[in-house]
Amino acid sequence: MSSGSANLQSADVDLSVPETETTVLELDGIEKSYNDTNVIGDLSLSVRDGELLTLLGPSGCGKTTTLRLIAGLERPDGGIVRIDGEAVSGPTFVAPEDRDVGVVFQEFALFPHLSARENIAFGIQEWDDEEREARVDELLELVGLKTHGEKHPEELSGGQQQRVALARSLAPEPSVLLLDEPFSNLDVDLRVEMREEVRSILKKAGVTAISVTHDQEEAMSISDRVAVMSEGGLEQVGTPEDVFQQPKSRFVAGFLGHASFVSGRVTEGCVETGVGCVPLDRVNGLSEEYIGSQIDLMVRPDDVRAEPAEPAEANGEVVHRRYLGPTVLYRVEIDTGDVVGCMHNHADEVSLDEPVFASLDADHELAWFPRGERKMADGGQ
Incomplete structure (x- = not known):
């Protein structure tokens, strides 16, 4: 397991199933x-x-x-x-x-010499003929292939083949x-x-x-x-x-999308960071009992805004720029030494090595971790 929890308490995985669930x-x-x-x-x-x-x-x-x-x-x-x-x-x-248990394999594994209807019926051959035909008809309609039952796999698109494979796995219920x-x-x-x-x-x-x-x-x-x-x-x-x-x-923070960690110190009422003071009620599970603690706040690129600024007013500099079509992903090194990602519209112009003022623009609670290695987690990609 990766080290570091979302708070200073236990990070046990919740495996429980509510009593109302089977x-x-x-x-x-x-x-x-x-x-x-x-x-x-x-x-x-x-x-x-x-x-x-x-x-x-x-x-x-x-x-x-x-x-x-x-x-x-x-x-x-x-x-x-x-x-x-x-x-x-x-x-x-x-x-x-x-x-x-039914299995849908990534290569679909359809029988090329059988029609879509015959592929779906393959695992329920022991069923009564009338019941089997009714089940196949039901599944062809369910997967949107009601008029394609007599076609063979090579006559179907990749998406249609996948739906046949899905229907075949569902056939035995x-x-x-x-x-x-x-x-x-x-x-x-x-x-x-x-x-x-x-x-x-x-x-x-x-x-x-x-x-x-x-x-x-x-x-x-x-x-x-x-x-x-x-x-x-x-x-x-x-x-x-x-x-x-x-x-x-x-690990979870970094694997599920781009994540940055901003170092901060818990004070009375807020967490002081290089991108501003974050109120305690905007940090999940954090309270005044942690005053004086050194922590890292997790921020996503859409949580941070970087605006061009005069050097005297800037708190960071753009050190990386990645064009993604609709958006541009920037990495900004702020004065504390932390590197944070921020996502801008493709029409925004922020140049590499340009001084910027970076600030938090999050409208949700932020996760936090005990102070650890300062690094940018790049979404597991």
Whole structure:
């Protein structure tokens, strides 16, 4: 786990499920190693009925291994996997085909010699003919391919193939649906469109789903909750808004978008920083009991404004400029030595090496951390 918490108290991951929610999937102390290398270490997580939860993290953090352990494609070295309250890995091991789990692979894995209708029906061959045909019809309509049932995969677009793969996985009415990097094989524009479509389909179907991705924007846009992973463990689990706005560790802060850390000293009524004095009630969980403490405030680029200024009035200098099309990302080194990111409209003109006056322009509570290494976290990119 990365060091540093969002306050000076415990930063334990909240894994609880409200009493009003039904737990469909439970991972209890899961462990997995390969060749003496620990990949998953004592991981516990509960997923709620009808929830879309995304495992998010950099390559090698263990998210795909976690998915494979849920599916039964790997055996854990320790811990228990439960589906609908029944243990499927642990003291006993239930084969993948008997777990009531559906999987959508990133390459879709459709059978090229079968039509869309036949692909969808593949996993329910034992059903009565009439029931099977009705289920396929229902799913073709659900995924918006009612008139494409007789087409083969090569006759379908990438987005249509993905919807067929999704429908095929939904056909047996699994308790849990697993999606492994489901949008990675699509071009950028289609990827954004399909995120919205897949979320809508899953919600209409009422299925409990776990997705895996390293794409922060994807995780934020489709998930009810996000589980951020690092080095085989969970850093934080929460709604997209919670993990983005109130990260529990510096790793989460940096991985979920661009983050900067501004050093400050807690005084009576505010936190004194190089970009202004921030009232205590604008800092999450901070109170006067911390007066005298040295802390770091986390700020995002949209929290900071940098205006050209005369050298005598400036408190910083632009040291980096990145043009992003609609916006421009600047890095400003302020007089305290901190480097902060700020995002401006593409039409704004702030030149490299230009003296500026940087100030906070946040309309929400800021997260904070114990004083640590001063660095810019570049969104995990």
